[in-house]
Structure formats: C-alpha cells, structure tokens
Amino acid sequence: MADNETLTKRLAEAEEALHQVRIGGQAVVVGYDGHRTEYSPANAAELHRYITSLRRQLGLPSGGLASRPVRF
Template identity: 60%
Template sequence: MPIDTATLETRLAEAETALHALLMGESVTVTAYDGHRTEYAPADETRLRRYIQSLRRQLGRRPAGAMSRPVIF
C-alpha cells in the first residue's frame, strides 16, 4: 500500500529533526510513526542520512546538496 505524501512529509521532518539533534550532540534521538519506534545514536548518522535520502526520493526531491551539472559539448 503506497504511503501518502503527507505521511512522507511528516516522516521526513521528523528524520531531519532527529539528524539535527544527533549533530548537536544528543546521544540518542527517536522517531516514531504508525506504532514503530526507531532510535538513532551518533553511530547511526549514516543510516539516518540514507533514510532521509530515501524519503526525499519517494517525494520526488533531489538529494540535499545535489547540483545541476552543466552540459558540455
């Protein structure tokens, strides 16, 4: 069953908040949705970044920091 855009947006916002908390030094951050709870520790930063990229792809967004490449002939 596909996930609606509002749910994906909520999950993305929560994941980005969790990443920010990790980068600011919190030892563990938590995201929760649909009865699932996931904890992220500093060692999980890469896993959390991948999750954020996955959510952005599902929403049709380019990854943060992605730049257009010029066309060279």
C-alpha cells in the same frame, strides 16, 4: 506506500532527528508506522539513508552536496 503529507511529516521529523544527533551527540527516537527506531551518532549514516529514501519517494533532490547551488 504513504501519501505525500505523511512522507513530508516523516521527512521533517527525520531531518530534525539528524540535526539533534549531530549537534547534541545524543540518541534520538523516530517513530513511523508503529515502529520506533533510535538513532545515535554511531548510526547517523543510517538516519541519513532514511532521509534520502523519503526525499526520493517525494521526488525531491537527495539533499547531498551535488544538489546544492555552487556559489563563488
């Protein structure tokens, strides 16, 4: 398992990749541990699962709607 610094860096890269996929609709390549994975709008859900996994490893909330504060 990677250390927190590495996981935090991967999380930032994955969140940026998801942002780019969602706003640009283009494929984004994310690399980690010698692996490269290309994400596109067609598999954005897979990228979101990867982000959720990284957040869990770091002990952070999953980032879904349930973890956001409710504002009135």
